[in-house]
Each structure stands twice: as structure tokens, then as C-alpha cells.
Amino acid sequence: MEFAEKIKQAIDKPIFRQLSDVAEEEGVPCYVVGGYVRDIILNRPSKDIDVVVVGSGIAVAERYAKKLGKGAHLAVFRNFGTAQVKYRGMEVEFVGARKESYSRNSRKPVVEDGTLEDDQNRRDFTINDIAASLNRDSFGEVLDPFGGFDDIKSKTIRTPLDPDITFSDDPLRMMRAIRFATQLQFDIAPQTFRAIARNCKRISIISGERIIDEINKIMKSKYPSIGFRLLDESGLLELILPELSALKGVDNVEGKGHKDNFFHTLTVLDNVALKSDNLWLRWAALMHDIGKPVVKRYDNKNGWTFHNHNYMGAKMIHRIFKKLRLPLGEEMKYVKKLVDLHMRPIVLAEDIVTDSAIRRLLFDAGVDIEDLMLLCEADITSRNREKVARFRENFGIVRQKLKEIEEKDRIREFQPPVSGEEVMEVFGLSPSRPVGDIKEAIKEAILDGIIPNEYEPAYNYMIKVAAEMGLKPVKGS
Ligand code: ATP
Ligand code: MG
Numbered sequence: 001m002e003f004a005e006k007i008k009q010a011i012d013k014p015i016f017r018q019l020s021d022v023a024e025e026e027g028v029p030c031y032v033v034g035g036y037v038r039d040i041i042l043n044r045p046s047k048d049i050d051v052v053v054v055g056s057g058i059a060v061a062e063r064y065a066k067k068l069g070k071g072a073h074l075a076v077f078r079n080f081g082t083a084q085v086k087y088r089g090m091e092v093e094f095v096g097a098r099k100e101s102y103s104r105n106s107r108k109p110v111v112e113d114g115t116l117e118d119d120q121n122r123r124d125f126t127i128n129d130i131a132a133s134l135n136r137d138s139f140g141e142v143l144d145p146f147g148g149f150d151d152i153k154s155k156t157i158r159t160p161l162d163p164d165i166t167f168s169d170d171p172l173r174m175m176r177a178i179r180f181a182t183q184l185q186f187d188i189a190p191q192t193f194r195a196i197a198r199n200c201k202r203i204s205i206i207s208g209e210r211i212i213d214e215i216n217k218i219m220k221s222k223y224p225s226i227g228f229r230l231l232d233e234s235g236l237l238e239l240i241l242p243e244l245s246a247l248k249g250v251d252n253v254e255g256k257g258h259k260d261n262f263f264h265t266l267t268v269l270d271n272v273a274l275k276s277d278n279l280w281l282r283w284a285a286l287m288h289d290i291g292k293p294v295v296k297r298y299d300n301k302n303g304w305t306f307h308n309h310n311y312m313g314a315k316m317i318h319r320i321f322k323k324l325r326l327p328l329g330e331e332m333k334y335v336k337k338l339v340d341l342h343m344r345p346i347v348l349a350e351d352i353v354t355d356s357a358i359r360r361l362l363f364d365a366g367v368d369i370e371d372l373m374l375l376c377e378a379d380i381t382s383r384n385r386e387k388v389a390r391f392r393e394n395f396g397i398v399r400q401k402l403k404e405i406e407e408k409d410r411i412r413e414f415q416p417p418v419s420g421e422e423v424m425e426v427f428g429l430s431p432s433r434p435v436g437d438i439k440e441a442i443k444e445a446i447l448d449g450i451i452p453n454e455y456e457p458a459y460n461y462m463i464k465v466a467a468e469m470g471l472k473p474v475k476g477s
Contacts, residue, residue, distance in 0.1 A: 003041050003149050007132050008140035010040040015090065019051065020134045022064045028055035031116060031131040031143070038127050041152050042184065049092045052119050052131065057094035058083045064092070081111070098122065102169040107205060109169070116143065124166065124173045125180065126151045126158050155186040163195030171202040174236060175214035182218045182227035193234065200235040208325040211240060215324070219282050224273055225266035228286075232262070243320055244286070246293040251304075258296075258304040261289050264381055271378035280331045281371050284338035285378060290316055291339075314340035334368060338375055341365055345376040349394035358401045359447045362411040369412060373399065409446070409453045417458040418442060427466055428474035434466075441465045 011032060023030035031052045039046040053060045058076055061083030065074035073086040085092045099114030100122045109122075116131065120143070123129040130148040133141045146160040157177050159166040167174050174196045181188050188196070203211070218227030228244070231237040238245045248262035265286060272285040291312030297305050317336045321328055344361050365372045373395075380391050406412055416439055423435050442451075442458050442465070451457040463473065 003152070004140075004142045007037060007040050007130075007142055011132060011134075011140060015049075015087070015092075016134060018067055019064060019092075020136055020139055022060055022067055023053075023135050026053075026055065026060050026063060028053055028060065029116065030054075030060060030134040032134060033119075033131040034123065034128050037130045037132055038148070038152065041149075047090055049090060051092060051094050051134070052097050052116065053094060054097045054116055057081060057096040061085055061092075061094040064094075100169075104168075105205065107170050107172065117145070120145055121161060123160060124170075124176055126160050127156075127180070127186075129160050151189075155184070156189050157181050157186050158189040158192050159195070163192045164199065167195050167199040168202055171199060172206050172210055172214070174199065174203060174234070175206070175211060178227050178230045178234070178236070179214045179217045181230060182221045182224065185223070185226065188230065193230075196234045196236070200239060203236060203239055208323075212325050215240070216279065219279055219286070220277070222273065223270050224282065224286075225270045228266055228269070241320070241324070243290050243293075243316065247289060251296075251298070253298045253304075254300075256298075256303050261292050265289055267381045268375075268378045271381070272375060275374055275378070276371070278371065280334050281338070281375065283326075283331075284335045284342075284371075284375055287313060287317060287320070287335060287339050288342045288375065288379065289313065290320070310340055310343050337365070337368060338372055341372055342375055342379065345373055345395070345398055346379065346391075348398050349391055353398060353401055355401070355405055356448050358398070358405045359409060359411050359449070362402065362406060362409075363414055363447055366412060366414075369402065373402075411447070411453065414443070414453075416443065417446075417453060417455050418462055423462065426462070426473050427471045429471075434469060434471065437469070438462055438465055 016032070019030065019032075032049060033052045034050040036046050036049045051057070051060070058078070058081065061074060061076070065072045065085045068085070068087050071087060074083065075086075076083045081096050081098070083094045085094070097114050097116050097119040099112045099118035100109035101112075102109045120129050120131065126146040126148040128148075129144075129146050131143045133139060133143070146158075151158050157180050159173075159177075177188055177192065177196060180186060215227075218224055218231075221227065228237065231240065232245060232248070244262065244265070247265055248260065250257045250260050265288070268288060269282060269285045272282055276282070289306075289309060291309040291314075292306045294312050294316075295306055295309045297307070299305075314336045317332060317339060318328070320326075321332045321335070326332065341361075341364060344364070348357055348361065362369060377392075377395060380388055382388055382391075418439070420431075420435050420439060423438050424430065427434075429435055442461055445451045445461055446453045446458070451461050466472070
């Protein structure tokens, strides 16, 4: 179907007809514009409708909310000259057509009333710049002054005006370009991309919160690697996340190289993304080798090594998350843990797996064991098919063992079978070091398989350990 026809049909719905009535009553030109129109053509679901009014957006919004009646919720932002109506899960944003002029040091433009053309000139990309009329006489007629339809057809991100001006005016648009290229799997037009590279340093005037918003949208895409390659090629990555750029490149000593850890990381990230929507598991994938450049060594005997890069990486997470304005609570703890543990299942898969090694892995990974296994499998990116096949087979064995041992010993959500209170009561102790030592000894014995994870054996073991420490049960307990 022709794009124009598709848009006409898509907006032939009560909520748009009611908007049309309101536009007539107010006597002002109204258009639906931007992401909503783009997403109709791309068959993407969207709940945000942007409406441009050549006149007062607020007045139209107020009248619209009144017309919808009960269930409509109106919010007016006088400072910005915008208003929002929420109705049955939809959000309609109203803005007066505006003309913007920027000064060099701020993202905040001077805003004046303008025409529809002015408004279309200030938008970021041609694909976001298609307007459809809501007025009765011209309902559904499309205004596409910059070739947005053609760019959707050819899957191209392009600025409507000179890209140097578009990006310099609002450098956040550079992040948006890369984010859309990733989400939609579109290409950035060469001229537009070169302008991003030329203007990348201007990203410094954008707040961390806005940058991380775009990065997380990249992360949530089907193939996040697209975005990180573009960030890298444009020079933005080096400015935003230098620790990740540092993974790039291959050093050679005496003809021996190592793999490029940046591209390896991106493959791992895509592998994880194919298996899981969990944003934080994806962050763990992006961060899993972040410690490598710091600990990289070469010596004649071992060649290239990255000893303890998992531990070093885990240590770096807090600083990186803080700088990027990422949450520092449970999410960060989870990423840290996975980065720290990401070598463990691989080591198990290489060796003969003992039950106690499996129990220790279950204990350390806890409820995140399944995510850790996913990450670890995604980490196998070798091009050597035999090696990959061998790993996969061994991984299967590790998984099977994890299942058996968990069923038997319940280590994943480990609770001490004998509580601290009971230890204190039995030996007449107050909270003190020996109580912790006894509990620790019981836990170790369970992980080593000396006793099963059950109350009776744990109790008897406690008596034995305590006796070795010179403690006897007090009478009556
Ligand atoms: P999504 O909702 O998926 O993030 P979108 O294109 O709808 O994508 P919004 O941030 O909702 O993005 O913005 C709506 C419209 O406003 C865009 O389609 C675009 O026309 C315009 N726009 C948004 N941000 C900018 C910007 N920084 N510079 C220029 N125009 C912008
Ligand atoms: Mg939107």
C-alpha cells in the first residue's frame, strides 16, 4: 500500500476524528507528526501521538480533554507551551508550531511561534518529519517536505537540514541518530554520519541522564552491537565510555596477537540479546571483559594473558555505572557479580567437574546461576568449530550437574540449616566470633560434600566442630 494511503487509514479512528473536530472548533491547523507517523509506516506499535498546532497547542489540548470527558487526563506545561492528554493508554502531546534558534553553549533554544515549515525544520531526521493533516477538509493529507518516505524506503537516517547545524544545535540528536539506526536497522546517510564524527565533542553539553537514556535504548534493541560500532566509528564512544574503546585493537609481540576484545564483546552482547531481554544481563555482557586492558601482559612462556580480568572488571563497574548515571543498587550488584563470575562455568567445562565445584558455583551465583550460564555460553565466540563443539558439550554436562546437585542439596537459595540463634542457645554464647566460625564451618562442610544440607547432620557437625574449639553444649538445651 502507498505510504500516504496507509497513514490515512491508520488515523481514521475516533480519537483522531475527535481531534479533527476540535481543530475545526478552535479554527487552527493541526497535524499529527513525528514518531507516530513514522511508526505507522513501519508497522511499529506506538502509544505516543505528537500533534502540532499552528496556534495554541494548550488551547487545543484543553478543548480535546473536555470533549473526551471522563477518563481523560490533562497536564499543561505553560513554561514550554505544551500540553498532554492521556486517555485509555494513549498519550497525546500538543505543541504549538515553533521556530527555534540556538546559541552555541546550550541545548536550550530561543523559541518563537512559527509556521508548520518552521516546525518541520527543527526536527531531527527526515523519517521523523512527516506530518499528516487533521483538519476536516484535508484530513489525512501528508506533508513530507524532506523526503521522509523515500528515506524510510531506503532505510536511511538523514537530517532534514545541513547536518552540521542540526547536530551542533542539539548534540543529543547524534545519539538519537545512532539509536534509531540500531532500533530500526537503518543506515545513517554518509553525509549525516560524517557530521556526527565532526561534531562528536559537542556531546559534552548533553546531560548524562539523556545520554544513558539513548544508550539503554540501544541496549534494548535486537542487535545492540550496531549502535556500539557506530558510537565507536563516530568518535562518541571514546568520549562516553572510554573503558569500552580501550578494549579495541590487537597488539602483536613476536608475531603473536590476541583477539580484538571490543569486537568480541559486541558479539557476546548480541549473543546474549538473542536469548534474553534482561537489560542488566546485557550490561553484564558489555562489561564482562572491561578489565582486560588493565591486566593485559605478555611473556615468552605464556604469550598474552589477562589474569584476574574478571575481578578487575568487577571492581571497575561501580565507577563506570556512577559516571554513566546508571543505578547503583541491586542492578549494579548483579552486573558486578556476573562480571566477577563469568569465567567460572568455562573453567568447569574445561576440567573434570567435581560435585563440590558445582556446589560452590551454585552458592556464589545463587538465583542468578541461569543468567551466568547464558552469559558464559554467549562468551564462546571462537571461530574454531571443534573448540566450540567441545565447549558446548562440556557445558551440557555442567548444566546437567547443576540441575542434579541443586535438586539434591538446594544450594541456590542457601539458608544455613542451623541458625545463629540456635548455635548461641546450644553453647550459651552471646553474638561473637565463634558463632560465625561455627556457621561458616557448617556451610563449608556442606559445600565440600562432607555432610548433606539437612538439619540433623548439620546439628551433629556443629557439636563436633564446637568440641574442637573447646565448647560444650550447656545443660537443658
Ligand atoms: P521514540 O518515542 O521511539 O523515542 P520518537 O521519534 O517518537 O521515538 P520522541 O522523543 O517521542 O521520539 O519525539 C517525538 C518527535 O519529536 C520525533 O519524532 C521528532 O520529530 C521530534 N524530536 C524529538 N526529539 C528531538 C530532538 N532532540 N531534536 C529534534 N526533534 C526532535
Ligand atoms: Mg515518541
